[in-house]
Amino acid sequence: MHVAIIGNGVTGVTAALRIRAQQPDWRITLISGESKYHYSRPALMYVFMGHMRYEDTKPFEDSFWEEQRLNLVRGWVTEIDVEGKRLHMHRGTPIAWDKLLIATGSKSNKFGWPGQDLDGVQGLWGMPDLVRLRESVKRARHAVIVGGGLIGIELAEMLHSCGVGVTFLVRESAYWNNILPEVEARMVGRHIEKHGFDLRLETELEAIEDDGSGRCAAVRTKQGARIACEVVGLTAGVSPNIDLLQDSAIPTGRGVLVDACLRSSVPDVFAAGDCAEIVSDGEGRNTIQQVWYTGKAQGEVVGDAIAGEPREYAPGIWFNSAKFLDLEYQTYGRVNMRVERERNLVWEDAPAERALRVVDTPDGVIGFNVMGMRWRHEVAERWIREQRPIEYVLPRLAEANFDPELFRRHETEITRTLEVQLR
Numbered sequence: 001m002h003v004a005i006i007g008n009g010v011t012g013v014t015a016a017l018r019i020r021a022q023q024p025d026w027r028i029t030l031i032s033g034e035s036k037y038h039y040s041r042p043a044l045m046y047v048f049m050g051h052m053r054y055e056d057t058k059p060f061e062d063s064f065w066e067e068q069r070l071n072l073v074r075g076w077v078t079e080i081d082v083e084g085k086r087l088h089m090h091r092g093t094p095i096a097w098d099k100l101l102i103a104t105g106s107k108s109n110k111f112g113w114p115g116q117d118l119d120g121v122q123g124l125w126g127m128p129d130l131v132r133l134r135e136s137v138k139r140a141r142h143a144v145i146v147g148g149g150l151i152g153i154e155l156a157e158m159l160h161s162c163g164v165g166v167t168f169l170v171r172e173s174a175y176w177n178n179i180l181p182e183v184e185a186r187m188v189g190r191h192i193e194k195h196g197f198d199l200r201l202e203t204e205l206e207a208i209e210d211d212g213s214g215r216c217a218a219v220r221t222k223q224g225a226r227i228a229c230e231v232v233g234l235t236a237g238v239s240p241n242i243d244l245l246q247d248s249a250i251p252t253g254r255g256v257l258v259d260a261c262l263r264s265s266v267p268d269v270f271a272a273g274d275c276a277e278i279v280s281d282g283e284g285r286n287t288i289q290q291v292w293y294t295g296k297a298q299g300e301v302v303g304d305a306i307a308g309e310p311r312e313y314a315p316g317i318w319f320n321s322a323k324f325l326d327l328e329y330q331t332y333g334r335v336n337m338r339v340e341r342e343r344n345l346v347w348e349d350a351p352a353e354r355a356l357r358v359v360d361t362p363d364g365v366i367g368f369n370v371m372g373m374r375w376r377h378e379v380a381e382r383w384i385r386e387q388r389p390i391e392y393v394l395p396r397l398a399e400a401n402f403d404p405e406l407f408r409r410h411e412t413e414i415t416r417t418l419e420v421q422l423r
């Protein structure tokens with residue numbers, strides 16, 4: 001039995017190890033166009049800024065793969081032949097498979113803007129983007145980042161570290177307010193401006209101008225502005241990277257369509273992680289999850305399915321954590337989803353560098369947003385899972401806090417503010 005896995009990100013690697021643990025004799029091949037060895041994608045910005053070496057982003061020693069008898073192939077797959085069970089490669093001989101896992105991750109969105117393929121215009125997803133950016137910043141004084149979100153802010157920080165000025169073009173009325181509630185979105189916006197970035201809200205990209213040699217020279221906005229720049233970062237979201245499947249027999253929607261056990265409708269073909277779209281069997285929406293820990297969780301489930309022990313993937317309680325420059329952000333459960341009969345209790349400190357939001361329903365708390373502080377994951381998740389009433393949670397907030405020193409300073413005020421809102 002030979003299992004081929006396209007993609008050596010967290011999903012592909014987790015699946016490979018899971019299969020190996022259950023099937024010691026199977027042949028397993030991990031294929032990636034980007035790098036021979038698995039590395040931690042969220043650490044990309046630290047590599048660029050020189051805080052980490054590429055070597056330090058590899059969670060496993062290079063010898064580990066041989067010890068696990070996992071065959072590594074560096075190369076781009078150009079076509080999946082489902083009938084003949086073969087992968088055609090950009091270079092080299094085709095790879096035959098008995099079972100196939102597609103774990104090709106995400107790609108940066110492009111919306112057909114004029115000039116979007118000029119030199120100096122790029123997204124931020126992988127190692128090739130770092131190489132391109134290093135080249136571009138050599139001649140750059142100013143950059144424009146199109147779209148907000150978490151990757152946009154990382155790119156801004158990377159550019160800033162090279163002395164490049166940054167303008168953000170954000171279509172919405174507050175930063176990332178399709179995900180963040182108004183209070184948090186405005187707080188992030190103020191934080192961005194405080195750090196010297198030029199944030200332009202309700203501003204949309206119209207076109208990117210060519211300098212006459214195929215490089216970007218400026219962007220024009222739909223609001224009539226022209227901003228000279230040598231780099232344009234496209235960070236208006238990501239979508240499942242399914243370009244490879246365009247002409248294949250494997251069904252796709254926004255991602256590779258799979259059932260709850262992460263099987264496609266083609267026998268022996270599976271998909272997981274950022275590129276997978278899990279088809280809802282009820283009336284709900286299909287699920288696409290594009291964060292690191294869901295890639296890991298799906299990698300475990302799909303590994304079991306491939307090894308012969310299928311089980312359903314249960315999305316669990318949503319969690320994400322990140323930093324907007326130096327502003328910590330954690331989110332748990334359902335926030336900003338307009339759940340029926342939800343009630344939001346919000347504390348924001350006077351300089352507006354910390355905030356706490358508790359989303360409560362008659363059935364218990366369903367979500368938390370924590371800004372400028374860090375919470376204990378297990379406590380927040382447990383309160384949501386156990387559907388604890390707000391009256392239980394409020395007197396115990398300190399239990400969730402990761403930094404008791406910091407929290408003690410605000411505890412009385414937070415509890416009092418939220419209690420007043422509860423009445």
Ligand SMILES: Cc1cc2nc3c(=O)[nH]c(=O)nc-3n(C[C@H](O)[C@H](O)[C@H](O)COP(=O)(O)OP(=O)(O)OC[C@H]3O[C@@H](n4cnc5c(N)ncnc54)[C@H](O)[C@@H]3O)c2cc1C
Nearest residue numbers: 007008009010011033034042077104105273274290291292
């Ligand atoms: C800059 C940045 C910061 C991030 N920070 C965070 C964070 O802080 N927290 C968080 O939860 N998430 C973060 N994410 C998202 C997280 O990294 C992804 O959700 C996660 O990496 C998805 O894992 P994956 O294995 O599904 O896909 P990926 O990690 O994208 O891996 C896809 C793999 O497929 C390979 N591949 C694709 N097409 C082909 C092909 N045709 N042939 C051969 N190989 C192919 C690629 O080479 C790659 O190895 C960040 C992402 C980026 C870009």
